[in-house]
Amino acid sequence: MSDFFNNDNSSNTEEQNNSGTYSYKKDEINQGESFYQWSPYDDGNRVKKKKTSTLGKKMGNAAAIAIVFGLVAGLAFQSIVAVTNRLWDLNDAKQPAIESTAEKDDTDKTVESTSTATGTTTSTKITTDVSEIAQNVLPAIVQVTNVGIKEYQTFFGTMQQPTQSAGSGIIVSQDDENIYIATNNHVVSGAETLTITFNDDQAVEGTIKGTDSSCDLAVVSVAVKDIPSETLSAIKVATLGDSDNTVVGEAAIVIGNAMGYGTSVTNGIISAMNREVSVQDEDGNVVTNSLIQTNAAVNPGNSGGALLNAKGEVIGIVSVKLAQENVEGMGYAIPISFATSIIQQMVDNDVVSELDASYLGIAGKDITSEMSEQYNVPVGVYVAQVVSGSGADEAGIEVEDVITGFNGRKVTSVNTLNNIMQYIAAGTTVDVTVARHDKDYEEETIKVTLTRRIDKVQ
Structure with a gap:
């Protein structure tokens, strides 16, 4: 065992190439910089690597992963909802609202004006229309705009350039003081300011409540006092489902701020479960998670958005996609059953001070x-x-x-x-x-x- 870390990394090349984990370096993925603001000093390297799957089928020219964070609209675009047609087998009646990550006995913290987004249709017929699900869930989805500073090297030394990038978020909880929004860590990473835009186009400043880079999750809070009453009465807390009961082949809907143009909707199916995907975060740490795969279209800006089932329940938080010319329909989401307890910890607790920080030793x-x-x-x-x-x-x-x-x-x-x-x-x-x-x-x-x-x- 003591020899584990004395071996040359090249000795593990064959094992890594035969692994079921799709692994990519930081410079091979889109970390969220706006495509409208690429630095002229970027090397532009987006090399794709070859990997294989755990099912024994080799992926020729396997993909680079684009962290679905990216494109920012320099100006505010009006939200659009593009619902693609597909056959759906929906339940007969409205599903009872599943409580968000706020604890059931914490009723004194609930703001009465906030309803719950169930998104379940009353139709008993097979339909090509998913508009009812979309309209019920849209008030629980927000756009997240990250304004930060990017450093790059030039002949004259290190230079700084303002950057703006866009992602998505899901309203998961509310108390008397704050609305809590779940998103990806890479969506908020490096932010100087965060702007949260609700479904009615009302924009409010947000604050990072907590982050967990090891699973690419974050929580952003927005003060209730900063939200206009009309917006507050219209927003909803998302219904969180049970991703452990999700099966391959069932209906899937993705809602998020695709391409930074505003909130839009795509649909498809759950195409695989428990796909291990590895990316490198901004600190150089390799992050590996077991994710849900969907063929519903996932685009830059969808990061932090919702993967829904046919009941309108959130079963995943969109995180990454495979991006290559010969690869289609391979987007990934963090399972909500895994994410819920981590999100709740960030909602309930603050990062401890350096003085009180714990130490394992x-x-x-x-x-x-x-x-x-x-x-x-x-x-x-x-x-x-x-x-x-x-x-x-x-x-x-x-x-x-x-x-x-x-x-x-x-x-x-x-x-x-x-x-x-x-x-x-x-x-x-x-x-x-x-x-x-x-x-x-x-x-x-x-x-x-x-x-x-x-x-x-x-």
């Missing part, structure tokens, strides 16, 4: 899926060092153990671990799942009391 290395197969150890965080006197040390975590779970979340990387811990204060006792190196990597769950930082471990 290890130096770790990522065990990727390729390394897991090669060395027959679990995916997770390999413990390369344990700091004496830390919570990890006191709990008995040892060098060469692998951390696979933390505080109820699956751990796949150091980045995941850090994102979980940013909301947990020092002194908190958490459950940590550890695969023991001296027990053939058999997992056990132990209690660890997190401490304050003792020493910075490289």
